[in-house]
Amino acid sequence: MTVTTPQGFRAAGIAAGVKASGNKDVAVVINDGPLDVAAAVLTSNRVHAAPVAWTRQAVADGRARAIVLNSGGANACTGPDGFADTHRTAEYLAQRLDISAQDALVCSTGLIGVRLPMDNLFSGIDTALAGLSVDGGSDAADAIMTTDTVSKTAVFAGAGWSIGGMAKGAGMLAPGLATMLCVITSDAVVSAAVADAALRAAARVTFDRVDSDGCMSTNDTVALLVSGASHKEVSAEEFTSALTQVCADLSRQLVADAEGASHDIAVKVVNASSEDAAVAVARAVTRSNLFKAAMFGNDPNWGRVLSAVGTVPEDVAPFNANLLDVSINGVQICRAGGVGEDRELVDLASNREVHVEIDLHAGDATATVWTNDLTHDYVHENSAYSS
Amino acid sequence: MTVTTPQGFRAAGIAAGVKASGNKDVAVVINDGPLDVAAAVLTSNRVHAAPVAWTRQAVADGRARAIVLNSGGANACTGPDGFADTHRTAEYLAQRLDISAQDALVCSTGLIGVRLPMDNLFSGIDTALAGLSVDGGSDAADAIMTTDTVSKTAVFAGAGWSIGGMAKGAGMLAPGLATMLCVITSDAVVSAAVADAALRAAARVTFDRVDSDGCMSTNDTVALLVSGASHKEVSAEEFTSALTQVCADLSRQLVADAEGASHDIAVKVVNASSEDAAVAVARAVTRSNLFKAAMFGNDPNWGRVLSAVGTVPEDVAPFNANLLDVSINGVQICRAGGVGEDRELVDLASNREVHVEIDLHAGDATATVWTNDLTHDYVHENSAYSS
Incomplete structure (x- = not known):
């Protein structure tokens, strides 16, 4: 369930052949509204991946309708061609959903310095969109795993509203942020300003305080999508508190699955x-x-x-x-x-x-x-x- | 030869039972003059060992006649009692040499948080003083080893004057300084001001640029003793250049013997x-x-x-x-x-x-x-x- 626990979200996770292993490697999460509120916290690494640059500008208006994530390649240090790949990915997804490319966020994770196999990625997006489901959260969580041994999900159940989240990350965990991709969804009714402030406040005391190996990633992204589908207005304080709980839960799961750790x-x-x-x-x-x-x-x-x-x-x-x-x-x-x-x-x-x-x-x-x-x-x- | 290569120095290294292994663990280096110029660069760690606190104040006047070093215990995080142990060590050495305790420097290396066996240390000092020799440099270099697999020494031969050095350090190598003890001697004729400036300049581009594992030690000490016994006046520039060569040589040896490294x-x-x-x-x-x-x-x-x-x-x-x-x-x-x-x-x-x-x-x-x-x-x- 996870990111599809809150109302107003569909998701899918499928195998598109981006990973050599044949495991699931493309996830899509769609916000069906009525709200299209979004926020993101991104790596502060000056060497950041193309999808980080894209998502940073796409989410700047506090709105997004969809997010596509791939494992099997970070699309970092791939130059202008790599950024064009991310841009084409957002446009491809947007066209099929009849939304603006500016409302399509992109995340990638995997090896640095390798171009993504775009044909596989595009056909994977088609397959994922065909399989979108309100039960698709678990598949989506599986599809973003890299060296993770288990998928990470968390939920918060409010009175008539909820938050759901999925995360991946098992190495290169370090502050600003812990190295990871994370998508959090909520059907609460909150403004873009509240969503942004709540996400920054929650990340500061959770993901930013996981330091598994001191190494900051090029691709860290925590994205929040808010549908408002519960029609429950939630105060900034309550929303921040609940979001912090979900982020703390996911952070703790990242530490527990860190590469090779015994403590x-x-x-x-x-x-x-x-x-x-x-x-x-x-x-x-x-x-x-x-x-x-x-x-x-x-x-x-x-x-x-x-x-x-x-x-x-x-x-x-x-x-x-x-x-x-x-x-x-x-x-x-x-x-x-x-x-x-x-x-x-x-x-x-x-x-x-x-x-x-x-x-x-x-x-x-x-x-x-x-x-x-x-x-x-x-x-x-x-x-x-x-x- | 090492620290006893320059004229005017005697040294010894003996086994006093400070180390459980029975290996050599106490070294003494004596400057017989005519000069008693000294300088030291010490760890910038705020949690520093008692001998670091002692040596910092003892060398502040730019003078020292002798240095005693022990392996087998760092005498760090040992509180006021640990500082008293270092103070007693300096006084014990000074009394036997008929010098001021303020002219006796002290270095310790080994496990943090353990008091030194003072009876062993004192009898070790007696043994070392009885065995002082102008050929004692190698034994002294052996006596300061901890997890080192080889002793580290270096010399610079000038025209009628020289510099000699010994160092230990194989882990906890990090800047400000690399974790280590190092004693460098010279028979050049230089002032205390030149010795101090030269040592700081040399350490800045050598020991301070070795970062084996990012961990800064509590005990790092690089001490320079100058006898002037060659009666050769050496310019600040020439002395700094030669000292930097010796420090670079020793630094490189520290890296080459770092714990468990293969590259x-x-x-x-x-x-x-x-x-x-x-x-x-x-x-x-x-x-x-x-x-x-x-x-x-x-x-x-x-x-x-x-x-x-x-x-x-x-x-x-x-x-x-x-x-x-x-x-x-x-x-x-x-x-x-x-x-x-x-x-x-x-x-x-x-x-x-x-x-x-x-x-x-x-x-x-x-x-x-x-x-x-x-x-x-x-x-x-x-x-x-x-x-």
Whole structure:
């Protein structure tokens, strides 16, 4: 169901031969209205894919009717020809739906630097449109998978209205955004301004706080389509809260399926001088290969937490290094910058989830960033991806 | 010979039982003068070890007579007691040499968060002092090794004067500085001001441009001791140039012995708007786990180079993403932000060294940062280090 859980949406996901494997690789999601509200949050990478450039300008007016997504190729670093391919894709879809190309968003994911097989993509769009269904959400979620081992979907059920979402992403997960494609639908009645603000607010505390491997993608896109088909007016506050829940759910699923990971690690920073300071400190830890390798080894090596914390400049996060406390899975193994509880008390082996808490004693702001451990399987998957 | 190659220095390296393995673990280097010029560059990590705090203040007057180094324990995150241990170490050494404790520098390396066995350390200092020799440089270089597989030494032979150096460091290599201990000696006649400026200039373009795994250490120290025993006055320019050669040689040895690495990778950025811009772009690439894993797989995945380059903010490094060229081992596989030469032409398997060149087409500045690939052995070594 997923993106087709809310009223007013049809979807399909089919195999078009874009992927060499023969698995599903083209998804289409249609907003049948009555509203055509849309918003998107896109990668901040200066090297971004053609579909990101297209979608950014197409959604600028806060409206869209359809989105087409393909796996099997990122259409990034493909130059003007690659952008023409994306443009033709939007026009092809729009023509068949009798809408403006400006109301057709495009997403691609897969290997960088390879042109898409346009004949396959076009015939795939035809097949998908012929198979559009209010039950098509699951197929669509399957069709956007790359190295994902499971499809990711989430729903929020309001009083007479709902939100549904699907996402893909298993590697190259990093902030601004986590590397991923995500489509979220809702049948609530909200304005384009509310949709845009809600999506930015939700992404900031969810997708932007997943940092699996520190690598920012060229193709990250989170698109929101709003049909208004429930005819329920929802306040900005309520909509933002619900959307944040769906985004948090999908983010958590991305972490849980990250390439080769054996631990999902929540790095929570408390008593920071500001939320930005808390995020900066948490991010420094989630990007430390030494910390992440220690977690893989079930080794509560808190010195690697502190040495990562210490790399954050003072103007970004004021703190006194001699006051820092660190707990891992509830055991305060570092107290006041020095040795705390016995490290033998920390149990890392029993659970996939790990909770690290860093107390800066510098204020009252808090933030959590999720990451994964650095494993042999991560190295294996990413040393063999394109060959 | 190494640190004892220049005239006026004696050294020793012995096993004191600080390391559980029984290997050499305490080194002492003495400057017999006539000059007692000294300088040091220390980690910028806000969480720094007790010996870093000690050495920073002890060398502030530009003078030192002796340095004691131990492996087997970093004495970091050990609180006021740990600092007292370092202070006692300096006083113990100074008393036996009849010098001021302020002229005794201290370095430690090893696991964070563990107090040093002071009885072993003190008896080790006694043994080392009894064994001081003008041939003791090699033993000293051995005694500072941790996960290093070989000791690192370098010399520069001037006309009647010389520089000698030793370094250790095999993991946690990252800028500001590369994680390491390094002692450099010279018998040139230079002032404290020249020594300090020369060391900072040399470190900036050598140790600071080694970024093996992006992790900054708590203990990094590069100390320079100048005896003036050659009685040769050397110009600031000549001394800086020679010192930079020695630091570059040692840096290159650190990269070549990085934990678990199978490739040494030079990321050279050319035609940048400034040297800082070139360094920022090179560093973004050397910190990409996806790029580093691809190198391990001998996969010339240039999309991962571009996606890392694109994460650098425009105000840090102006460039047009559609103009970027990337060569790997001389093959320009990315041209004008898109597909260039056939990737099959890139040979990564035949050599340990890899040369990546990124042309920003934005100016005329150049910088090179060295890193390593991300390998199974890196994960293995760093998931098991402290357990």
